[in-house]
Amino acid sequence: MxxxxxxxxxxxxxxxxxxxxxxxxxxxxxxxxxxxxxxxxxxVDTRNVEPMSSVSNVTLPQREDKVTDGGIAEKILANAPGGAVYIEQTDKNAGGFFTVPKVVE
Amino acid sequence: MAALTDLTLAALKATLDKKEASAVEVTEAHLKKLDEHRALNAFITETPDRARDMAKASDARRAKGQAGLLEGVPLAIKDLFCTEGVQTTAGSHILEGFVPQYESTVTANLWNAGAVMVGKTNLDEFAMGSSNMTSHFGGVENPWKRKGDNRKLVPGGSSGGSAAAVAAYMVPGSTGTDTGGSIRQPASFCGIVGLKPTYGRCSRWGVVAFASSLDQPGPLTRTVEDSAFLLQGMAGHDPKDSTSAPLAVPDFAAAVRNPDIKGLKVGIPKEYRVDAVSAEIVALWDKGVEMMKAAGAVPVEVSLPHTKYALPAYYIVAPAECSSNLARYDGVRFGLRVPGKDLIEMYQNTRGAGFGKEVRRRIMIGTYVLSAGYYDAYYKKAQQIRALIARDFKQAFEKCDVLLTPTAPTAAFAAGEKMDDPVTMYLNDMFTIPASMAGLPGISVPAGVDKDGLPLGLQIIGRAFDEETMLRAAAALEKAAAFNLRPAGY
Missing domain, CATH: 1.10.20 (Histone, subunit A)
Structure with missing residues (x-):
């Protein structure tokens, strides 16, 4: 091709x-x-060959469906390229936003 | 007494255990080497302050009788492992200045074992390359030079900084990652030992992703025993990586202590005897077979019929996975952002400016082979070939315990010697990629030099999760080859 x-x-x-x-x-x-x-x-004749998507011959493990982290907004936003906006300056882990260029006129 | 920086990792451990030197003294001696050999460009970020703090803490732990497996041992970390609070670039402009807020599982394991980080090593951008020349932070120089020729040689790649740092005695060991040969090929080029474990042995969590079904962290050291110790410190099951194997970590060092290989069946794959390989490499390989035989092993010819297709299949699978993994670099949440008139243009500008030439090339190949209408012809076909490659190995291992092959088709080359055509560069990994495609462990052991005095490695490939037999064979080969040269001036 x-x-x-x-x-x-x-x-x-x-x-x-x-x-x-x-x-x-x-x-x-x-x-x-x-x-x-x-x-x-x-x-190579690959008719009837099962494609191999993973070398580990195991079914993927499952874990209990529960929240395992949280309350780390400051860490998540630490590398924001446009800077971050926090809901509360005194408690950055309370939540915040990434800033992006305006996309809706 | 030998200089602290001349000691192997195992000897350094013993020196520290006997309290003949403190972790602080050991760290200072190695930091001095980083200063002396900065011109090699082996490091992207040096972390001397952190190293001194970690060494002090290590001495304090030892004083309390809490010494870990790698207590006080200075290590260099490939700049693909996320290290909390220390810039992690993956050798790319797009991650320049990125400071992870978390620690990769492998490095966390090493610090828990008492190791000390001296810095983050240079690499091909996003680990894509076999020369270290695709790094945004400049190429790494191999400490080795051809006899009577002062030209700079490449250290191999992608873990080239990690290999050069160990070969130049800046550290006794370093971490690398291997997707298609990125630990083993630079180890061969730099005259050291490089071990790619079985896929799933070391956690990929916190390692910047290139091709997730192939990527695997592993150690680079100057001896086989050292690679066993370092692997021991890195490995282990990690629930945060769903492909991490839920297996206990064996005592790898015990496997090399008595490298008895009497009766061990060593497979010699006939398809690895190809024209592209230099006569010197073939001669070294033959010598390797003789050495194993003299040590009591039984050479067995085996066939891996799909060997020649491993490389082209890899160059579908790896770029496809890379194009998906690298979609995350969009200038929104972390990394570089280059503004544009709208969101799409911001993405395009950011990724166009942030990624280097080879990375862009692979993203485009990956995007193409996964695009509508081409998926079956390329990606599915490659996965089917991958299944056949894995079957070849399975059948070969019915007749033998390990395989012995060359590591790379040539010795280290000069910067620019192979850059004109990407496919020529890709051929560097012809002997390492098949085992990667099958997820098998492989280790490169320095076994001789070429006519220019450059080191050459031989590779031992083991069965999945049987690093112990592979290490035992590697230790026997190391003993027989008795490679004891070091690069002039280091």
Missing amino acids: SLDKEAVARIARLARLKVPDEELAPLAVELSGILAWIEQLNE
């Missing part, structure tokens, strides 16, 4: 990656090269 510039631009949009126009053509060559190399998998 060979990808052209437009296909690369579409994948970049899906992945929410800004890719400058001048990088699209070289990326198309690189990605096509990787995909062409991957094509060799078609040599």
Whole structure:
């Protein structure tokens, strides 16, 4: 499968990656090269082979459905890139918000 | 008495236990090495103040008779493990300045065992690379150089900073993570021991995720015994990682104390004899077989027919999982934010500026192979191949107890030598990826040097959750190979 510039631009949009126009053509060559190399998998007959999604042969463990943490709003907001807003300045663990750019006009 | 920094982790433990040196003295000696060899760029963040505090606390615990398994031992931590209050970058611009508010399970286990953190080591961005050259914080230099050639060589990757720090005697041990060879390949390039445990042996909780079905933390050390001690300190069941194995941690060090391999069946997979491998590596591998035989083991030829498909299947599975895992870096809750005219543009600007070239490439491959209409042709196909690879190993292990293979197809290369084509770079992991795909443990042991005097490793692969037999075989190989060289000037 060979990808052209437009296909690369579409994948970049899906992945929410800004890719400058001048990088699209070289990326198309690189990605096509990787995909062409991957094509060799078609040599293998995989009919009736169960896909393997995990190497651990165990059913995933379940735990009791109960709250195991909480009251750590300050920790959760500590790395907020736009800064955080707290409901109460005196008790930051009482709750707060991430700030994001305005999305609704 | 040997310098404290020359001691193996096991010898350092003994020195501390006999009170011939305090944790504070041991830590100071190693911090001095970090100063001396800063030019290697092995660390992204050094934590000397924290190290001194931890060493003091360690000495206090020892005085009270509460010494743990790694009491007072200085360690370097790959900057992929979240460390509370200490910047954790994953080698990426997008996480620059990110300060975790929690501690990864593996590092928490190490601190509970008494270890001391001296810093966070450099790595390929999000652990994606085999050279350390994709780090946003600059490449790491391998302490080893070719004879009569002053060019800088790469330490391998992605745990390149962790490997260089151990090879340069800055620390006796470090943590790494291995997704397709990121512990074993740099260990081979730097002349040290690197152990990837069975998937599920060490908790992934608090480790920045790359490909969740493959990622596995493990130790890098200068001896096999040291890797056993360090693994002991890292491993253990963790309910916070649903894929963590609910098994007790064996006494790994006991397995290496008496490396008797009489009658051990050592499988030699014939499909690993491929053209891309240098004659020197093949010769070393043959020598390795002879050494194991001389120690009483029985070599057995085995077949792993799907070996050649492991690498291309990996380059579907790993990018697919990475594209999902890295979706979380959206500029909203943590990490970099680059503004845009609307929300979508903010995402695009943030991720375009925050991720480096290789990471963007893998996210795009992953996005493509998971996109509507292509899922069956790529991702499902790769998972089916993965099942066949795992079956190959299962059948091989009916005939043998461990496998012996080269670790990497070449010795360390110079920066820029393999950068033009991504696929050429991916081939570095051809011998390590099959075991990763099957979730099996593997260990690289330094076994010789090439014509330029660069170290070469051999890999022992074990059965799932049988690190003990693997370690025993590795200890026997280490003893027979008697690799005792160190990089000039370190």
